[in-house]
Structures are given as structure tokens and as C-alpha cells.
Amino acid sequence: MTPDEFDRASRALLQDYLLKASPEQRHIYVARRNYDDSPELLAWLADRSELDRATALMMYWSLGAAWFTQYAADGDVPEHEREAHAIVRRIEQRYIDGFYAGRGLAFDPGNWPGPSMGDYPGLVMRRNVPDAMRVAVVGEQACDPFAEAVDTVFDDGLPLALAAQLHDMAAGVQPDRGPALGDAVAGEIDIWADVTPPTLLPMATAADPGWVVLETFLGQASPQECHQLMLFADTSALSDALQWLLEQPTLAASSALAFYWNLGASWYVPFATIEDVPESHRYTAAVLRRIEQRLADDGYADHGLGFDLARIRPRFPTRWPGRDERRAIPGQMWRPRPGQIVDESEDVDFITGLPEDIAEALANARG
Template identity: 90%
Template structure:
């Protein structure tokens, strides 16, 4: 059924009502899948609404808490220290924390361990100065009656963006009614100027620590024999917190395709750094990453990477982090060459690549086993 044209405000209201109706009748497992697989940069009002439902399973509430950036927010001592663009997510995190500790969430069906899942956790920001510690209660695993893996292959086949396929298609049609000429974005949706999969928090890299990583031999063996396309997939989809060393190793290789370096540049959140004129101006938590971004700029300008016939185009392969972050003052503009498309083969998302890590599934499994 064709959806009539919608204004952005009409879309927000209609899509929220559609999702609320679904979540009200959804099973605990369906709500858990939605929270795990939806986009955390879209409709914070919907998550705030869900966080106020006492029937929400404790496991799902705890997963939402960590997914919204609880570890990241530990750097802020007071609410007034939180940047404006993080206010919505921070408020939901604090509300869940309060409700969770009070015993507000009644559901006990599902299990969840915040220290043993592929999403955000307390160890994601090792260089972060903790000024407001996460309460102990939020670190303890929930021993529910059953496990629910929202990243299982069966979920991939039956859900899209955390929603049953029919409902996802209905929402897709509504998005298209707002922006009918939207382009492909690594399989993700775009509504107007909002990239629905854009990450809430800018990614970070950490100083090299290969000697302390029991999974590094697995990664190094793979990286040394990986094809240019596999390296490019890693640059497009890698979880920077889990693969910081691997990504920096790639960036040091003269055999890395220039398009792969450019893809990683955008996926590291280059647009977030434009308000900072110098590296010293960047917040301490992101200063190391800022230096890496500057090195990518310089090396691309110097022709320090290979070609391999690979291309990159922001119009087709939109990064997970916004290329244009609304409302941020520009004190150091992104150099013009970084915006220019690079000719060559555009590498699309592969079914053989692990959704979370960007690694081939067998390598991702071997890495998880090595790291315990």
C-alpha cells in the first residue's frame, strides 16, 4: 500500500505510534530483539517510553542501559557536564538506572550478562576517567529463565532493524514517503538528513596493546592473509573498541587500499571532531583517536596507501557515524579530498561477515574463543 507524503513531524508521530502498538503486544523476546537491533540515534522518545514500562524484562532494561552508553557516561560527574547532543541518551540511562535499582522492572523471563555480550560494556573505554561509577547492581548478570540471542542467524532471517519483516517494510515505506529518493546506505535506512544507524557516541581507538590481547595471534594471522575486500569490510563494519589494534595495524600497512583508509576515517567519527582546532583541544577521551584521524588525512594526501581497484563514495556507503553532525561549530574543517568519491569497486555488505565485528564469521568465532 502506497503511503501518502509525510512531513518529518508527521513521520515521527506515525512511526512512534506504529512501534508503540507493536511493543505493547510484543513478547519479552521480541522486545529484547528490538532493543538490541534497533538504532539508538533514532526516536529517543520511544526508548524513554519503553523504559517507563514496568512489564519490561529486567534483562532488556539492563541491555538498553549499556547499549545507550552507560560506560561512556561514567566520565561525567554531574548532569550539567553532559554535552547537549548526548542529553537524551544520558537521561534515559539515568532513568533506567534508578528504576532498575528500585526493582521497577517486573519481567524475569530472560537472561543477560552485561560483561559477556557483543555490545557496549564497561571495558569499551579503557582511557576514560571515571567520575561517576556505574552502580554495582548494573554490572551483575540477570539470571532469567531463558536465553535470547538477538544476533542469532534465525533473528537475521526474520527481523530487520529489530522488527518483524512485515512491520519493518511498513516503516520503510513511511521513511520513503518522507525522503522518496533516499539512497542505499550499507543496507541501512536514511530519513531526510538523519542517518538512522548513526551511532550515538563517537568511536574511539586505544593505544596499541597487542601483547596483552590473547586474541591478537588470531587477528594477526587473518590480517596478514586477508584480501583487500576483506580489509575493506573490516574498515566499514569493525567494532572499534574490540578491534582497535587490528584497525591501527591495517592503517600502518602500505598495502591497505586508500578507499579502505577513507572508509575507516569516516567510521571513526571524523565529523564529530570539527569543533576542535587542535588535537590538544579534543577531550582527553578522544585525543588519541583524533591523532589517528590526522595521520590518515596526511597519509592519504601523501599517496601513502595502495589502490587495489577499490572505490568509496559517501553517497553509497554511508558511514555508521554521521558525515555531517548537526549543530557542531566548525573550527577545523574536514579537508576537501576526504569528501571526494574514489573510483573503483564499491564493496557492499557481505552475508559472510559477522554483523558485530566486521570479521568473517569463522574468524570472529575463533577470536571470541581465544579471548574467552
């Protein structure tokens, strides 16, 4: 099965499930699905009038309605965000027009653990959210998609049997990658040669019960501690924290450069534009481009920290043999930066890159 065949087959399977699903099952899917996945299925679901009004409103906020208030006009939205933005606008208009017929479920956008209007206090609003989209839906039935009982029978918003079926289908697909890299090719590079690089998700700090722990730590962390995160952190556990650091002008340029390579920048050279990148990695590709631009603009600090690919072993190789190069990595990203080379500390958690006590507090907060 090719990746295109998998995309078509998995979408058909999910559409069939959602057509037959109860309002509660659709609500759980929208709440807990991986929003880094293809948005086509959400667009399809948003076009169906039988979708419960509460679920449509939850999808609206989950897709980043609060984030999009910074754009006064549709043309101001960055290209890589336009698909999600278009769905948000379509839901908004249909919701106000009474398109969604279902009235069974309750949902309060101001009182749930997911994205809401208060997520971006520093954001300059250039477009208001209509009052109707802020008001709670008073339904006959409450459905908590994050209840412990849901955890036992659903995975990423899908019944376990269906999730397993999709997983088995995906296992038969060879992802777009270079050849497996053994020691003869990779040398001393520390890589996971048989997998694609990690992905980042759009920031959703309000949905993370551990964000207060992370925000408190990041606000007082030393440049060296921040550098440890950029060198060794697991992106799946700290996607928001790493992106938050990238937006800080106080972050060391060497730290941003370390994170650039640990995101697997070399994997993206076959794609001339962000739109060419597989959808699963398109958001991450945009983050990589922003790092390039910030470094070119001297948008980061110094702190006396250095970075040198000859001395630091990134998680992914700096070159993937066998991959066509349609977009070269800028020369500045290859050049060593003078300063202190920070080695991996034995005092940090080996998975998160956080100090042990902070990693423990984060795990406790997340339950």
C-alpha cells in the same frame, strides 16, 4: 508525508507493537534495534513498569552505561550525549528501586555480545556503576536475541512484516537534502546525489565479532593504509574502526581531512548547531566538529601525506547547491595540504578499503 509526520506515525506504530509484544519480542527489539535512531522510543519504553527487568538492564548497557562512567556529574556530559545519558540514569534508579516488574527473562551483562563494563579499558572512571547493575538477572527463560532463528523473522529487532511497513512509510518521505546533482552541477565529483551522507554509530567494539581482526590490523597499519580507509571505506561496515583511527594522534592530518569530506561535511551547512541537525545525523555532526577542532589544534600527525580537493574526488560534493548556509565550513578544511597524494589502490577491497586478506578475515569473523 513530511519527515515530522513520518516520525509521529512510525513512533505510534512502534509503540502499539511494543505494548502488545511479548517480553521476548521486546527483548529482541531492545537488543537489535538501531541505536542511531531516535531515543524517544527507548525513553518511553524505559518508563513502563511492565518492561522485563532483564530487558531494562540490557537497554542500560546498550545505551552506553560504561561510556558514561567518565563523567562525574550530569553537567559534564556533552550535549549530544545527554538524551542517552538521561535514559541510562533513569533506568539505573528505577532498576534499583524495583520499578521493573517482569522477572521472566535471564540476562548477564558480563556475558553477552553487546556493550559491557569492559569496553573501555583506557577510560578514566569518575562515576561507579552500582553493583546491582553488574549482577546477572536469573530468569526462568533464556532469550538469545542474536540466535540464527531470530535472523529469519526479525529485522533490526522488528518482525519482518512490521519492518517492511516502516520501510514503505520511509520510502514516501523526502529526506532533508539538496536537489539531485547531475553532471552539470557536480562535474567530476563522485557522489551519490540522491541520498543523504552516511552516519556513524557510537563505538561498540565489544559487540563486533570482527573487532579483534580490525584492531590487530589498525595497530600495525602504515599511514598510507590508514589513509586508504579514510578515503574509501564504507562507514556502515567500519564505523568503529574509522572512529578509532580518528582518536589516534598518529593519524595523518590529511587522512582526517579526507574522512571529513567523505562523511559529507557540506551537507550540514544549513544547521547552525548540532542540536539543529536531524537526529539521525546528530552523532556524525559531532564527530565532524571534533575533526575540525583536532585539526585546528594540530592534533594529528603529518607522515608526509597530502590532500587536495582539486585532485581527490570525495564521495559527496564539497558544495550542495540550493542549501542555505547557516554554519560555514571553516577555511582550514578547504585548504590543500602538501605531501604525497594517495590514490586508490587496486590491492584493497573496493567496499571496505581494507587490504583484501584483511577484508576476507573480517568477513569470516563476522560470519
